[in-house]
Structure formats: structure tokens, C-alpha cells
Amino acid sequence: VTCNITSTLLLIKRLLPVLLNSANPRIILTGSTSGLPQSGRPEVAFGASKFALRGIADALREGYRHQRLGVTCLNLGYLNTEDPLSAPLAVAAQRGEGQLIPVHDVVQVVRMTLSLSPASFVKDITLPAILDERF
Template sequence: MRRIVITGASSGIGAALAQRFLASGDEVIAISRRPAVAGTRWIGADLADADQIAAAAAAVGDAPLDALIHVAGIWEKEAFGEGYDFALSPVTETQTVLAVNLTAPILLTQALIAPLSRSADRPGGRVVFVGSTSGLDNIGLPEVAYNASKAGLRAAAQAMAVALAGRGIRITMINPDDVATDPAGSGPRLTVPDLCTAIEMVLALSPETVVSEMTLFPAPV
């Protein structure tokens, strides 16, 4: 039985992941503002608040962790639509998007280094960051805070891969394109099951293999 922490496990991708791991017999610790799916050990926390992140990490405990999966993410209120205007984006909105999408994964990973680290009887855990193709170079989208947060997360993951390698912690950055979490959307999109399968594949690899980065696109129609 693996011990896995997932952020954002109250809905969408995080909830689907939690259900898969629970079905496999894993212990799933869910960190989110709203109650997570049944069967998880839920730790309530607002990831925009550094004190609540620290409290959530303390609640996870010191027992060894096999994986930490950062799924929680938010974006500007009018993002990805005609109503978005960077000039009108409130300061508080920008700060919150950066706090949840970038600062929180950094702080939570740092706080959980000890339970993720290699020991005499275990190889160390994996940290998976779910980013976005919005964080890639020259993506051509105007959502400033969201794009900056995902690009920053990608850079943070690359730096952590170096900083934590000596502790046996393996880092993976996954950049999915648009994911079909909203049934009202249209056009080619990744399915939630396919994204979950990609994450499961990373966790199923032997400790001798690291997937540093993976970018997923829907097949053209």
C-alpha cells in the first residue's frame, strides 16, 4: 500500500486520481478547501495561505510518503474567454493565482521533504506537478497570472529536481493541454482518465527511472 498526498482532490482531476488510488488499495491524503472524495483522509486547507499550508503538512505527519501530487490550480475569473482583460485584473486576483498555483506547491513540497526522502529501507518518493501547456514558451495566451504561475512552476520543478536529487526524491512536471473537466466545453481536449493514467504511469516506474517532464495534447480530429 502506497501513501499518497494529492492537492485539489475535492473535484475534477484530483478527485478522479484519488478514486483511482483508493481503488488500488492506497492510502490517499487529500488537501483541499472543500471535503474530498469519500475514503480519503481529508485535510482542509486554503492553499493561498502559507500558515494553512504549514498546518496541512504537519497534519500529513512524518510517516514515509510515496508520492506528492500537486493538482490544485485556479485561474483569473474571466480567463480563457472574451471577457478577460489584463488591464482590469484585480491585484488580489493576481496574488491569489500565484499563491495557489506557484507558491503553495513550493512550500508544501519543502515542508514534506523529510517523509519523501530516501532512507535505509526505501528509495524515496516522487513529486508530480500538474502544470499546463500555458506554462510553455510562447504559448500565445493572454492570461498573465495563470501563465506566469505555470511557467514558474515548471522552473521550480526543474530546480527541485537538482535540489532534491541527493535525497532520492524524483520530480516530474506534467503539462496537459486543455482537459475535459467541463462537459460544456468544445473542441479537442484531453480526457481526465488519460491524464490520470499518465500520472499513474509515472508512479509505477522503478526508482531507477525519472520522467522529468511530460507534455500531453489531444489528438487532432
């Protein structure tokens, strides 16, 4: 709760004035598939804190729409955190046998989100592993 909610709110409060002065202000919050409705996961505090991030994103979008703040909630499934980005994507994708997402894919999604023009933004992205039966 401290990491996912409190620190997020405090950090955004400090960074928001600087972000709003940029040409294309963007915030990407790291959510989780565990924070989605009916995720089927039993982690109460973790799931609730990730669900709260979606609420933070919604409130920021509405509160700063006229300042053109784009806020994305990236809902990630289980990640392959063992292989570094220096590992070949094909190798990282093999780990977990379809149950883990290579960090390479997360980087690619973030790059895409940040590359959009100021005329649009990505609201939510759900990125589960291909064999995650919940999705």
C-alpha cells in the same frame, strides 16, 4: 500565483522530509501547456505561474538529486472536466471534439509515472489535446 506557486512551495516544504524517507520519492507538479515557451496563450498570471512550476521542478531535481527525488512537471492542455472518471473513456474522449483531454488520460499518465523504478523518472510530459493547433 497563490495557488500555483506559494501553496506549492509551502506544501513541498512540509512534505519533503517525509517523501525523502520513502523508497521511491516522487513529486508530480501540475503544469500547463500555457506555461510552455511560445504557448500562444494570453493568460499572463496563469501562464507565468505555470512557467514558475517548471522552475520549481528544475530546482528540486538539482537540489535533491543525490536523495533520488524524481520530479515531474505534467504540462496539461485543456481538460474535459465535465465527464467523471466513471464515464466511459470513449464518451469522455468525444467531448470537445478533439479540443479537450479526458481526465482518464491524465490518471493514466500519472499511474505510469509513479510505476517507474527508482532508477528513472519522467522529467516533463506535455499532454495537449489532439487538435490543439499550438502543439
